[in-house]
Amino acid sequence: MSGGGRRWLSPASFSRHGGAKARDRDTNGVKQEVSDSTMSEALDLQTAAAPETAQAVLTVNNIEVIYDHVILVLKGVSLEVPRGGIVALLGANGAGKTTTLKAISNLLRAERGEVTKGSIEFEGARVDALTPNDLVKSGVVQVMEGRHCFEHLTIEENLMTGAYTRSDGRAAVAEDLEMVYSYFPRLKERRGSMAGYTSGGEQQMCAIGRALMSRPKMILLDEPSMGLAPQLVEGIFETVKRLNEEEGVSFLLAEQNTNVALKYARYGYILESGRVVLDGDAAKLRENEDVKEFYLGLSASGRKSYRDVKHYKRRKRWL
Amino acid sequence: MNPTALRFGLWLLVTPLLIAALGLGFKGLAAVDSSLFFAWGYFIEVLIAGLLQGVMYSLVALGFVLIFKASGIFNFAQGSMVLFAALTMVGFIEMGLHWTLAFVVTAAVMVLLALAIERVVLRPLVNQPHIILFMATIGIFYFLDGFGQTLWGSDVKVLDIGISKAPIIVAEGVFENGLLINSFDLVAALVGAVLVAGLAVFFQYTRVGRALRAVADDHQAALSVGIPLKTIWAIVWSVAGIVALVAGIMWGSKAGVQFSLALIALKALPVLILGGFTSIPGAIVGGLIIGAGEQLAEVFLGPIFGGAIQDWFAYMLALVFLLFRPQGLFGEKIIERI
Numbered sequence A: 001m002s003g004g005g006r007r008w009l010s011p012a013s014f015s016r017h018g019g020a021k022a023r024d025r026d027t028n029g030v031k032q033e034v035s036d037s038t039m040s041e042a043l044d045l046q047t048a049a050a051p052e053t054a055q056a057v058l059t060v061n062n063i064e065v066i067y068d069h070v071i072l073v074l075k076g077v078s079l080e081v082p083r084g085g086i087v088a089l090l091g092a093n094g095a096g097k098t099t100t101l102k103a104i105s106n107l108l109r110a111e112r113g114e115v116t117k118g119s120i121e122f123e124g125a126r127v128d129a130l131t132p133n134d135l136v137k138s139g140v141v142q143v144m145e146g147r148h149c150f151e152h153l154t155i156e157e158n159l160m161t162g163a164y165t166r167s168d169g170r171a172a173v174a175e176d177l178e179m180v181y182s183y184f185p186r187l188k189e190r191r192g193s194m195a196g197y198t199s200g201g202e203q204q205m206c207a208i209g210r211a212l213m214s215r216p217k218m219i220l221l222d223e224p225s226m227g228l229a230p231q232l233v234e235g236i237f238e239t240v241k242r243l244n245e246e247e248g249v250s251f252l253l254a255e256q257n258t259n260v261a262l263k264y265a266r267y268g269y270i271l272e273s274g275r276v277v278l279d280g281d282a283a284k285l286r287e288n289e290d291v292k293e294f295y296l297g298l299s300a301s302g303r304k305s306y307r308d309v310k311h312y313k314r315r316k317r318w319l
Numbered sequence B: 001m002n003p004t005a006l007r008f009g010l011w012l013l014v015t016p017l018l019i020a021a022l023g024l025g026f027k028g029l030a031a032v033d034s035s036l037f038f039a040w041g042y043f044i045e046v047l048i049a050g051l052l053q054g055v056m057y058s059l060v061a062l063g064f065v066l067i068f069k070a071s072g073i074f075n076f077a078q079g080s081m082v083l084f085a086a087l088t089m090v091g092f093i094e095m096g097l098h099w100t101l102a103f104v105v106t107a108a109v110m111v112l113l114a115l116a117i118e119r120v121v122l123r124p125l126v127n128q129p130h131i132i133l134f135m136a137t138i139g140i141f142y143f144l145d146g147f148g149q150t151l152w153g154s155d156v157k158v159l160d161i162g163i164s165k166a167p168i169i170v171a172e173g174v175f176e177n178g179l180l181i182n183s184f185d186l187v188a189a190l191v192g193a194v195l196v197a198g199l200a201v202f203f204q205y206t207r208v209g210r211a212l213r214a215v216a217d218d219h220q221a222a223l224s225v226g227i228p229l230k231t232i233w234a235i236v237w238s239v240a241g242i243v244a245l246v247a248g249i250m251w252g253s254k255a256g257v258q259f260s261l262a263l264i265a266l267k268a269l270p271v272l273i274l275g276g277f278t279s280i281p282g283a284i285v286g287g288l289i290i291g292a293g294e295q296l297a298e299v300f301l302g303p304i305f306g307g308a309i310q311d312w313f314a315y316m317l318a319l320v321f322l323l324f325r326p327q328g329l330f331g332e333k334i335i336e337r338i
Helices: A001-010 A012-016 A037-049 A051-055 A097-105 A133-139 A155-161 A169-181 A185-189 A200-212 A230-247 A256-263 A281-288 A289-295 B003-030 B038-070 B078-094 B099-125 B129-152 B183-205 B209-215 B219-224 B231-253 B261-274 B280-305 B309-324
Strands: A026-027 A030-032 A056-066 A071-082 A086-090 A113-122 A140-143 A218-222 A251-253 A266-270 A274-282 B167-171 B180-181
Touching: A012 A030, A012 A071, A056 A097, A056 A251, A071 A086, A071 A097, A071 A113, A071 A251, A071 A266, A071 A274, A086 A097, A086 A256, A086 B231, A097 A140, A097 A218, A097 A251, A113 A155, A133 B219, A133 B261, A140 A200, A155 A169, A155 A200, A155 B099, A155 B209, A169 A185, A169 A200, A169 A230, A185 A200, A200 A230, A218 B099, A218 B129, A230 A251, A230 A256, A251 A256, A256 A281, A266 A281, A274 A281, A281 A289, A289 B180, B003 B280, B038 B180, B038 B183, B038 B231, B038 B261, B038 B280, B078 B099, B078 B231, B078 B261, B099 B129, B099 B231, B129 B261, B167 B183, B180 B183, B183 B209, B183 B231, B209 B219, B209 B231, B219 B231, B231 B261, B261 B280, B261 B309, B280 B309
Parallel strands: A086 A251, A086 A266, A140 A218, A218 A251
Antiparallel strands: A056 A071, A056 A113, A266 A274, B167 B180
């Protein structure tokens, strides 16, 4: 399909003429560009410029996702996660963060979604056609939004289900169980309780621990902060950081909590209605004026009351 | 003592005793001079017959529990699976196979059937609401019902695998004339017990069993940790198929292999409501209570209501349970976070 065809589906691109332009507008050193599939060369240039390209463990190349054969959700998303990196995927509700993660983990098909274009590579091999089971075996596991623990299983049984795909013996699994307990001591205290009766924070730990039990090389973490108290969120992210440093697990995390996410991630992508609108090093993104204003609630003059802002004039326009 | 076992014991004791008390009470009113000693012997005899009958119900209920546990679907087709299995088994025996060989072949057929159901019916319906899967099982019911009879004919058949049906008399020293027990029912009870113990261990302690329970709780999450739904469903339908085969053999050799076998599934329903849809021990306890309850009620309360209690007693018991304990005796707690 040509870019022109897609344009009918996405009103956002009406404003553009003659195809999308990749602009290197200099805003605090962050490259701002249009990732549209019509300009894949421009994209290649951009990704080639990214410092991590050399050892990317996960490469998502210009994917398009359609739900139910009709609803176009992702309109050409490209991103990369370097080996041993933490990359944040930011954006508001409905931006396409969860869909991106599910496209990678192949959970989309169960929801009648489909990757219709582009490719997804993990460690150099295409993974878009694998079943979730095979993908977990090859080292990518997703922690779903809203935790999704198995309510009627105990915490320990929950963790053990995470090891379903393993075939390296009981001893190794038991060792990893201890490893998970060392990262989340709270889980060890509650190992015998039914997961449905544990608190939200414990369930989130359980979900992350369960993912760890498959010995992943990479975890796709969807909204770990959802519904958790701020200090718990910090705790979860600290653990993510430790896991990343000590176990060498790469993370791709989708978050609405831009502040925390950019504090722990090293690189960030900002999604808006199915497109990557901005990406850059976390530190630079934090300094970016637009990000500050729209995602961190700050502006040049410090915190701002929204009473002083005329909303209709302050609509976000990246393109 | 663990609370589940405690409840088990309690219910097992309370129900028959309650009925006994009622029955003896009425009996007492009617005839003061009735010999209590004889009544006790008779009572126990009826109780045992009822319990053994209950195990037969449990055998059918087990198949339901398996599939419900692993997929949250009430498998309407379980009854027709029982019939289909029994018909197939008889068919192979009529071809001249020894019954053990016929059993193995039929088990293989049931596994194939499970694989086919997974491929044709379940896989295209992943992540659809439960009611849609339930409707699909109604379709499977009619298909199997017709297919089995097309294949093997619709005559009433005799299934004989050599279990003696001679009554045994025990405890002659304690009771006058002893207690009369049907040896066939005794064998059925034994088979049921072995099946339940095996399945309980399988679900509770094995990797696949754990995965089955995980799938029951949350399909999506199970997928996300790499549990292959297809494999799990194929396994669970295969196991349910083999359980249906065992139930089919037992019921078939007791009552003949005929269409009404598919309808014993209706008797399994109150058993499930009592025991809980998700509990394997629940299926057994539910069966025992229903079996004992309806036998005792028939014999001791029957005269008061004018008989035929057996037909509706189980459903009434189920109704009472739905009012007070909708998840059943052993069903999974309905977890609600407040």
